[in-house]
Amino acid sequence: MIQRSTKQISYEPGAIGIPLGFLEQVAPVIHLDVVQHRLTQDEFNGCWERMKSLAAINFILTKVVGIILILIFFTFFFFIYAASKRVSVELEIVIGMVVAFLLCCGLHHLNQANMKKKLTQFFQKENHEIWNGKGLSWKYAEHLVRSDTTNKYAKERFLELRVLNMEYTAPGQFGSSFQGAIPNPYMQPQVTYSPQMELRKYSQYAL
Secondary structure, eight states: OOOOOSSSOEEETTEEEEEGGGGGSOOOOOOGGGGTTOSOHHHHHHHHHHHHHHHHHHHHHHHHHHHHHHHHHHHHHHHHHHHHTTOOOOHHHHHHHHHHHHHHHHHHHHHHHHHHHHHHHHHHHHIIIIIGGGTEEEEEEEEEEEOTTTOOEEEEEEEEEEEOSSOOOOTTOOOTTOOSOOOOTTOOOOOOOOHHHHHHHHHTSOO
8 A cells, every 4th residue: 555645746766746736736846866867857757748738628627527526515505504594496307417427426526537537648648758768757656645634535636757777877877787988980990911921912014
């Protein structure tokens, strides 16, 4: 079981965990030494903006559904208050509110599933085209997080950037496994000289 906070970025050896809710904000400044400086802050910012634009509609829909659910809850409380005062309430209205509540809950789950699918496909594409070549991998992850107020665990979503188990050579640098001098492509091959070789060379020509 992995415990993380949804209020801050978490760091582990070779891994960075960013709460999904951060994606609504500007790109955070990350500690690049955790991922061995395999990317720059500008590269991270570019990836962040692509993720942010991809999930923007999902965040908007989440807010809209949240507002509707709040209105439904206030309406339920009003109905309860009216019933306590023996004020008649139309049954059709109550049924309509219950149906609207169930529809909002279903829409919320579909929206979250759609966001997960889009980000997962996005990471698969970018990992293959960009990040795996740098020895990195992005991942959409879900972990159990304990609430500070209720002391209960709930599933929360994170964006994870991890270092792959592979050696990485920064552009313009030589790997640590390279030994010896740099070969010169213009260097002529060495030839062992002997008098016999010189005589054979001239014997090819007729007098």
